[in-house]
Amino acid sequence: MTVMTASRTHYCSDRGQAQGASxxxxxxxxxxxxxxxxxLCPLGEGRRRAVPGEGPPDASxxxxxxxxxxxxxxxxxxxxxxxxxxxxxxLGEVGLERASIFITGAVKCRPPENRTPRASEIEACARxxxxxxxxxxxxxxxxxxxxxxxxAVLGPGYRLAELxxxxxxxxxxxxxxxxxxxxxFYREELKSALQEDMRHLAELLRGYHx
Numbered sequence: 001m002t003v004m005t006a007s008r009t010h011y012c013s014d015r016g017q018a019q020g021a022s023x024x025x026x027x028x029x030x031x032x033x034x035x036x037x038x039x040l041c042p043l044g045e046g047r048r049r050a051v052p053g054e055g056p057p058d059a060s061x062x063x064x065x066x067x068x069x070x071x072x073x074x075x076x077x078x079x080x081x082x083x084x085x086x087x088x089x090x091l092g093e094v095g096l097e098r099a100s101i102f103i104t105g106a107v108k109c110r111p112p113e114n115r116t117p118r119a120s121e122i123e124a125c126a127r128x129x130x131x132x133x134x135x136x137x138x139x140x141x142x143x144x145x146x147x148x149x150x151x152a153v154l155g156p157g158y159r160l161a162e163l164x165x166x167x168x169x170x171x172x173x174x175x176x177x178x179x180x181x182x183x184x185f186y187r188e189e190l191k192s193a194l195q196e197d198m199r200h201l202a203e204l205l206r207g208y209h210x
Contacts, residue, residue, distance in 0.1 A: 021057055021058050024057035024058060024136050024137060025057040027057075027132075027136045028052075028057050028133060028136055028137070031052065031129055031132055031133055031136070032050075032052035032053070034128070034129070035050045035052040035108045035125075035129050036049070036050045036052065038050065038108070038109075038128070038129075040124045040125075040128060041107075041109075041120060041121045041124040041125065042121070043107060043109035043110070043111060043117075043121055043125075044109055046109070046110070046112055047068075047073060047109040047110055048073045048074060048110075049073060049074070049075070049076035050076065050108045050109050051068040051072045051073070051076055051077065051078050051104075051105060051108050051109070051110075052104065052108055052129065052133075053078055053102060053103055053104025053105065053108075053133065054077060054078060054102070054103060054104075055099075055100075055101050055102030055103050055104075056099075056100065056101075056102060057102075057136070057137060058137065058138075059100060059101055059102040059137055059139055060100075060139055060140045060141065060205060061096075061100070061101045061102070061139055061140070061141050061142075061143060061201070061205055062101070062102045062103075062104065062133070062134055062137055062139045062141075062142045062143070063101050063102070063103045063104075063142075063143045063145065064104055064105065064106060064130065064142060064143065064144045064145065064149040064152065064153060065078060065079060065083075065103070065104070065105045065106070065145050065146065065149055065180060066105060066106050066107075066116075066117065066145070066146040066147075066148040066149055066180055066182075067105055067106060067107045067109075067110060067111050067114075067116075067117050067148060068105060068107075068108070068109065068110040069081050069083070069110065069114055070110070070114070071084075072084075072110065073109075073110040078103045078104060078105055079103055082182070082185065083180065083181040083182040083185075084181075086181040086182075086184060087181045090181065090194060090195060090198045091198065093195065093198065094198045094199050094201070094202035095202060096198075096201070096202055096205070102133070102137055102139070104130065104133060105130075105149070106122050106125065106126065106130065106146075106148040106149045106151070106152035106153075107121050107122060107125040107148070107152075108125055108129055109125075116147075116148065117148045119151070119156060122148055122151055122152050123152075125152070126152040126153070130152050130153070134153075138173075139173060140173055140174065140205070141173060141174045141175070141176060141201070141204055141205060142170075142173060142174070142175045142176070143175075143176045143177075143178065143201055144175065144176070144177050144178070145178055145179065145180040145181065146160070146179065146180030146182075146183070147160050149180070150163065150177050153170075153175060154168065154170065154175060154177075158177075160177060160179070163177040164177050164178055164179065164193070164197070165177070165178065165193070165196065165197050165200060167204065174204060176197065176200065176201055176204065178193075178194060178197035178198075178201075179193065179194050179197075181194065
């Protein structure tokens with residue numbers, strides 16, 4: 001297996017590793033509260049609820065989606081619509097439990113008409129929320145789903161088609177790039193690739209726990 005090394009660094013794992021579970025939880029809750037009151041980009045103006053993310057503060061895996069949809073905007077929780085149901089199914093197929101994963105998004109507020117988040121929106125949210133979340137949790141692996149998630153974690157110079165399924169090492173942790181589950185609704189042929197990537201993700205996680 002070839003592991004690439006990313007040339008951009010956005011967060012430092014040492015601080016997160018040094019924190020205990022309670023300190024991590026307090027930090028994540030503070031970030032979530034800031035996100036709920038955030039107006040650093042135009043997306044804050046149209047939201048019902050921000051979707052900061054959810055999961056254990058010491059999770060081994062952080063899964064990053066793209067942006068909240070209508071159901072997420074209503075509930076304040078990530079991946080609760082059709083894409084979320086498909087994600088739950090894919091995780092179950094490879095023996096991963098959603099409750100053990102910290103799940104969040106590249107941006108925390110729903111874009112109008114579910115449009116793709118703009119580069120400035122991704123950067124504002126990644127800089128102020130996503131990267132601090134990853135730093136705090138200090139996971140072994142980050143899985144990005146979709147182009148917005150990839151760019152939020154690795155930067156704008158990377159392409160999903162080039163990195164998909166190929167582990168990238170960044171600041172001592174692994175980043176695995178794959179498609180967003182919603183892409184399967186428009187391109188059914190992507191489902192097998194997404195299933196393959198989820199199997200690869202499960203193998204990587206189990207390798208860390210051996």
